[in-house]
Amino acid sequence: MIDGGNSRYTDDQLHAAALAEHGIGYVDVGVSGGVWGLENGYALMAGGDAAHVEALLPVFDALRPEGPREESFVHAGEVGAGHYAKMVHNGIEYGVMQAYAEGYELLEAKDIVTNVPGTLRAWSRGTVIRSWLLDLLVKALDEDPALAAIDDWVDDSGEGRWTVDEAIENAVPLPVITAALFARFASRQPDSPALKAVAALRQQFGGHAVKPAGS
Structure with missing residues (x-):
């Protein structure tokens, strides 16, 4: 079987x-x-x-x-070794996708780069960060340049969680994979209770301004 x-x-x-x-x-x-x-x-x-x-x-x-x-x-x-190898593979996949996504967001945030899809496409041959995942991101932007048709909710299959569990069990530091998994959790929050708490603390100890809910 x-x-x-x-x-x-x-x-x-x-x-x-x-x-x-x-x-x-x-x-x-x-x-x-x-x-x-x-x-x-x-x-x-x-x-x-x-x-x-x-x-x-x-x-x-x-x-x-x-x-x-x-x-x-x-x-x-x-x-068990086949599924363990695939689990680690998927954990790496989380980290690589998160890195491409963060690079994409930074390119979009700065108006100095006016052709973000073209920039990503130019990375797809000859660069040290070329990969099939990069090709797929370029394809996604070709189909929807602003990614306007999809929500920012990112699900997880469970293998990223298992990878982090194994890292803890074996005392192996996986900061990139762990951060990528947590980024997916953050994507599912319409509001962040943790960041509300941070804003409240800054107001309490420093009198820093806060934004009213819904603004």
């Missing part, structure tokens, strides 16, 4: 043990490529017994992009 969903790696050992009682093998596979994977192929991260993974290679080769296998497929380790 192959679990190709965004499952939590700690569930994989339980599923593998339950299936093993019935003589069924289990391989967990982290899958990356989004909706474009159907056309371009999927990057795959497998966890499980080496013999099981080997037997499934024809399936994985049919799903991944053309080219050397090691550039789009890895047997990451034992059961």
Whole structure:
């Protein structure tokens, strides 16, 4: 059995043990490529017994992009390793997207750059920050230059939270990924209770001006 969903790696050992009682093998596979994977192929991260993974290679080769296998497929380790690798992949994705988004906002905030979409497009070839995510941001701005058709609410699939949980568990500092996750939480607040408290404190100790609610 192959679990190709965004499952939590700690569930994989339980599923593998339950299936093993019935003589069924289990391989967990982290899958990356989004909706474009159907056309371009999927990057795959497998966890499980080496013999099981080997037997499934024809399936994985049919799903991944053309080219050397090691550039789009890895047997990451034992059961759970595939989903753990995908979890970290998604955490990194949070951080990279947040960096592009913040750069976009800063370009828009300063009137010295009059062609923001063109600037981002110019970064898409030859620069050290080029990536498929940058290409997708350029595409989004082509379709909606002001991003006016979408709200600033950003959901999360849960994998960013799991990545931060693992960082705490293993005492590994992840300031960028953690900040990107918290930025998504902030996007869902019509009003920020925390920032209201900060404004109130500044008024209390320094007499600093505050804005009335709704202004």
